Structure formats: structure tokens, C-alpha cells
Amino acid sequence: MKDPLISIILPVFNGERYLAKAINSCLEQTYETIEVIVVNDFSTDNTLTIVNEFVAQDKRVRLINNSENKKLPASLNIGHKEAKGEYITWTSDDNIYQKDAIYKMYTTLMKSNSDIVYCDYLIIDDEGIITGQAKLKAIEYLMFYGVIGACFLYKKEVYDRNKGYNEKLFLVEDYDFWLRAMKHSSYCKVDNPGYYFYRYHENSLTTRMKLDQNLKNQFLSNLYELYNDLFADSRMKAKEQIITFLINRFVYGPNDNIDVIHSKTFLKDLEYASTLLIGFSVEKFKRIVADDIIETIMIKKEFQKPKSFFAVHRLGKDVILRLAIGRYLALIKKCFL
Incomplete structure (x- = not known):
């Protein structure tokens, strides 16, 4: 029986520094029945040239260009609407999958009969050196903070039942998605940090949120709206x-x-x-x-x-x-x- 298609969505805005490594980590998966949908969110650097090179080399890579900067939640929805896979994940332009990541998450999803699987992950620096690991909590902690982390896979119907990512909740769009999914979908956690490498660097959104008061205020405001709706x-x-x-x-x-x-x-x-x-x-x-x-x-x-x-x-x-x-x-x- 043919392996089901898995869609990997990669939203990017001015991500030229690490983008090629991120895309390569998707294409080098041992689970080969994938498509990589890059959503270029109106980048002004060399992002478009880099992605076009991959599109020319590998038919599994598709490119969507936003006509304006729409931010992450809107770009995720654009990518999901184009996705043809039965299963979906998304990643960032500065992070890297381990070669067996998609295969391991898919087989775990099948064996556990769950709708969503999430994993611990390793932390790397600018140069790709491992500096630590994220040991994620059980799903009961999700009410308190975003325990799902950066490495996950879910059935397409999870997205459909959720009616997508809330485009008004920039900075907490993923946390909101996971909480709403708990109203209709089941989770399974994998205790293995080696499937994904999450990069901390000075230009990452995670770092900028700690330094930019406007981003902090937007985060707190949207976090309130998230809970208010929930x-x-x-x-x-x-x-x-x-x-x-x-x-x-x-x-x-x-x-x-x-x-x-x-x-x-x-x-x-x-x-x-x-x-x-x-x-x-x-x-x-x-x-x-x-x-x-x-x-x-x-x-x-x-x-x-x-x-x-x-x-x-x-x-x-x-x-x-x-x-x-x-x-x-x-x-x-x-x-x-």
C-alpha cells in the first residue's frame, strides 16, 4: 500500500540565513512521500531566489508568494489550504528536522491511534551546536502554557475541525490552535529529543519577543483574547x-x-x-x-x-x-x- 502524503508547510519572512538548511532537512527525510509548501511572506532578502532553486531541483517543493506581509497565522492558513497531504506539520526557516522525524512521528500517530503527536526537541545555537534540550510536559499542562513545542504532526481533519489558525492572534496562534484542538482531538507525546533542532539566535521571533516591548504587549493582549474565546x-x-x-x-x-x-x-x-x-x-x-x-x-x-x-x-x-x-x-x- 502506498504511503500517504504528508505536507510540510514552511512559512518564511526574510529567512535567507538558514532557509536552505531547513528545506534540505525536509527533503532528506527517510519518509519520502512528502510535499514542502514554502509560503514566502513578502520577503525582501534572498529568500525567493533560494526557494526557486529548490523548486527547480525537486518537484516536491512548491512556492507560494504573498503579495504583502501577512504574518505567521495567515501564512499558515494559506499553506494549509494548498496542502494535499492527509497529515500536516509545519516548521520554521531556522530550524532543522532529523532525517527520521517525519517517519517516527507518522508511525507513532498510527500506533497510538491519536490525532496529534508532539515531541521533545534539541536546542541549537547560530552555528548549529547543541546547547540543550526541551523536555515537554504532559498534555494536562497545555492549559498553562504551550507544551506542544516545535515538533509535531497532525491529521488534516484537526486543522479542518479547528477551522484553521486564528489570524487575529499573532504570537499565540499555535497555542490557540492546540487548545482549541483539545475540544475534538487526541494527543500523544513522544519522549525523544532527537527528531528536531530548534535554533535560538538574535533575529528569531522568540528572542525578539523578549527584547521588544511592543511585541510583549501584543503577546499579552492576544493571550487574553485567546483565553477569553476559549x-x-x-x-x-x-x-x-x-x-x-x-x-x-x-x-x-x-x-x-x-x-x-x-x-x-x-x-x-x-x-x-x-x-x-x-x-x-x-x-x-x-x-x-x-x-x-x-x-x-x-x-x-x-x-x-x-x-x-x-x-x-x-x-x-x-x-x-x-x-x-x-x-x-x-x-x-x-x-x-
């Missing part, structure tokens, strides 16, 4: 409180504040929100919240009081019973002594 259910009374909590958790990590845990409405609504997502364990979600709160209590003196201890217990007996006895005793000591 929790559109009128039955949620603590919606604004939940959004604030999740944004703080996304941006500052787990050790910011625990005041929300004193609200019974907050806990009830957060649990309800998690039930709307497929394959999302409410109990695991509550344990994540509990671990966050306990860690915050342990390191922040202002929360070391009996009130905090009883707030942890509101998360449920099953959560408390799963705590290591030493950690539970340490929590008692911090809150009462």
Missing part, C-alpha cells in the same frame, strides 16, 4: 479571575500568587473548563494546581499560614493523598509553625 461559556462565573490566573502562570511561572485558591467559584469553574477538553484528566489538572500552590507556599513567606493549608485541602482528598508524606509534613510545618 472560556466563552456563560456558566463560568469566575472567568476573568481564571484568565488572570492563567496569564500570570504562563508568563511568570507557578510561583506568583495563590490568592485565587481561596475562591470556591474559581476552583469549580476551572474544573468545569478542563472537562470541556478531550483527554484532559481533571484529577491530573488539580494535582498540577496543587503542586504549584504548595511550591509557592514553600518559598513565599507571605503565604505560610493556616489559611493556605486549608485552601490546598479544598482541591480534594485524592490530591492530598497523592502527596509524599515528607512534603505534606513540610507543608504543615510552614503553615502552622
Whole structure:
């Protein structure tokens, strides 16, 4: 039986420095039944010349030229609408696939009977030297930040059911896509960092977001809109409180504040929100919240009081019973002594 076609979409804007390596890593896949759709987002550098050379050499490469700079989410939608594959992934002009990446993700998707597979990945610098690795969390952490990362594969119907990427949510378009997909699609995680090389460099969007205040503000604004749309259910009374909590958790990590845990409405609504997502364990979600709160209590003196201890217990007996006895005793000591 013939292998199904897999579409690799590669949006690019002024990516001449690493683009050839990125495209080559797609074409050198051991899984050969692929198409590479490069969406040139009105680049002003040598991007177009580089892509045209690949188009002339390999019929699996197709080029789409945007008539103006449309940004990443719009370019992704343009690429997806042209894609002919049953399975889809997308990559960046500065990142590289390991040769077995597509094959390994495809076979995992088939064996797990999932809709989406995602993988750990390695981090490289400007010169391609490995500097670290990203160990991604379980899917229950997706509510808190984008655990899917940069290496993934999904069935085309996931995109169709999601009705594409939200073009208004630049900088969080992928996170929004993954969260919305949890309403109808199943995930599988692969614990292997070797399938993908994610490059950190001074001109990458990831780096620029840390330095450019306007990009930071746009990110926070769109993150709010993302959660606001996700929790559109009128039955949620603590919606604004939940959004604030999740944004703080996304941006500052787990050790910011625990005041929300004193609200019974907050806990009830957060649990309800998690039930709307497929394959999302409410109990695991509550344990994540509990671990966050306990860690915050342990390191922040202002929360070391009996009130905090009883707030942890509101998360449920099953959560408390799963705590290591030493950690539970340490929590008692911090809150009462």
C-alpha cells in the first residue's frame, strides 16, 4: 500500500540565513512521500531566489508568494489550504528536522491511534551546536502554557475541525490552535529529543519577543483574547479571575500568587473548563494546581499560614493523598509553625 502524503508547510519572512538548511532537512527525510509548501511572506532578502532553486531541483517543493506581509497565522492558513497531504506539520526557516522525524512521528500517530503527536526537541545555537534540550510536559499542562513545542504532526481533519489558525492572534496562534484542538482531538507525546533542532539566535521571533516591548504587549493582549474565546461559556462565573490566573502562570511561572485558591467559584469553574477538553484528566489538572500552590507556599513567606493549608485541602482528598508524606509534613510545618 502506498504511503500517504504528508505536507510540510514552511512559512518564511526574510529567512535567507538558514532557509536552505531547513528545506534540505525536509527533503532528506527517510519518509519520502512528502510535499514542502514554502509560503514566502513578502520577503525582501534572498529568500525567493533560494526557494526557486529548490523548486527547480525537486518537484516536491512548491512556492507560494504573498503579495504583502501577512504574518505567521495567515501564512499558515494559506499553506494549509494548498496542502494535499492527509497529515500536516509545519516548521520554521531556522530550524532543522532529523532525517527520521517525519517517519517516527507518522508511525507513532498510527500506533497510538491519536490525532496529534508532539515531541521533545534539541536546542541549537547560530552555528548549529547543541546547547540543550526541551523536555515537554504532559498534555494536562497545555492549559498553562504551550507544551506542544516545535515538533509535531497532525491529521488534516484537526486543522479542518479547528477551522484553521486564528489570524487575529499573532504570537499565540499555535497555542490557540492546540487548545482549541483539545475540544475534538487526541494527543500523544513522544519522549525523544532527537527528531528536531530548534535554533535560538538574535533575529528569531522568540528572542525578539523578549527584547521588544511592543511585541510583549501584543503577546499579552492576544493571550487574553485567546483565553477569553476559549472560556466563552456563560456558566463560568469566575472567568476573568481564571484568565488572570492563567496569564500570570504562563508568563511568570507557578510561583506568583495563590490568592485565587481561596475562591470556591474559581476552583469549580476551572474544573468545569478542563472537562470541556478531550483527554484532559481533571484529577491530573488539580494535582498540577496543587503542586504549584504548595511550591509557592514553600518559598513565599507571605503565604505560610493556616489559611493556605486549608485552601490546598479544598482541591480534594485524592490530591492530598497523592502527596509524599515528607512534603505534606513540610507543608504543615510552614503553615502552622
